[in-house]
Amino acid sequence: MKKITHIILLILIFTIISIPASASGYSRTLMYGHKGDDVIELQRILNQKGYYNYKIDGIYGIITERTVIDFQIDNHIRIDGIAGPETINTLYSNFSTSSTGGTSNKKYTDGDIYWLARIIEAEAGGESYKGKVAIGNVILNRVNSKEFPNTIYNVIFDYYGSIPQFSPVANGTIYNTPSQESINAAKDAINGLRPVGNSTYFFNPNKTAGTWIVKNKTYVTKIGEHVFYQ
Template sequence: MKKILAVSALTLVFAAACTFGVLFAAQSAVANTGSGYSFAIDAAVLKKGSTGSEVKKVQQKLKNWGYYSGSVDGIYGSQTKKAVEYFQRKNGLSVDGIVGKQTFAALGINTGSSSSSSSSNGNYSNADMQLLARCIYAEARGESYTGQVAVGAVILNRVKSPKFPNTISGVIYQKGAFTAVSDGQINLSPDQTAMNAAKDAVNGWDPSYGCLYYYNPAVATSSWIFSRETVTVIGKHVFAI
């Protein structure tokens, strides 16, 4: 009887040890998983103190567009924060120095959080199409339909050109590129005509014949733009290369 009780006691001790080991392992796994989950969340929101390849992407975009003059080192320091705030201020975003969903989108950086796209819109997402239509509406809503498509085509021609950012948002939000961004009209809701013009431009209609620039000579103030070769004139806009 004593031997049986001794064996039972040993069994209970062994079982308890195993249970503790399993619990410890489970807790460690949860802790590690939690750490990874936290990292994934942090990776989607960049702020002062963040580091890594996503920070480099942001720094490079801001540097290319004239908002940032520091090193592209992947370290989100004070200078990067000031550059992000400058970009946000100039482009109608909440000025907090944090690169979240809206700022990522304005920079033309895909965080993988959205996969919505339309086959009829080529490789452009619904957000791209909406932004393109907003720019067309803000820049050319008083122009003919052909003139509105031509403005959209210029934006898309810039996306394809190595001289400009390679995304619609990058082109539109490039520093000093469009008056509509500077004066805030980019935030107006586009009408159906502008939406249709955006679709036609994406589907290949280019009334500008490959132009990278357009301007209204009645209000343009840059002497440089007048030096560009004129290709066509549609309404009040001169389209040039």
């Protein structure tokens, strides 16, 4: 009887150990070839973090694996394309909107901040901090305008006909990893810093004439290499 009790206790201990440390409810290590609701959950969280922007289909294919690798690279954890305990715990460790100063804006997710930081980095990586916040200011003004899509991601990937509204979408630099300064600028823009007021357009006169903007919009200011219009 004691032997049976001992065996039961061992089974319970191993069962507890096998439960993931994450509070997310994953019951297995996810990897290429897996399918199921847990893969759907993984894709959903990666999407909200700003990484996975494809069909959420519950299939751990090449795209999901590549997205996991991107997340692992950015978070300096083991790079293997496998969603094991370390990756899952990192995904859930800071699943909230954080801020640097001011009041946290619950309207935007971590994914929104990340995409805003990406467009800031792509458009103003070499600009001053004020210039970086200004780009975020413009994107958010578009989000809040009836003339443009109502999410950060959709504003960034908005097209006029077959032409992207922002050149980094066309040349692929939108997918570069943003610097910490660009991330901070995104947070400050979300928290209310508005160095260019109601501007919804900007361009670099050294790279483009911006003819339509100049003729149809009102000049606001110039910061670094960019001029801003509303």
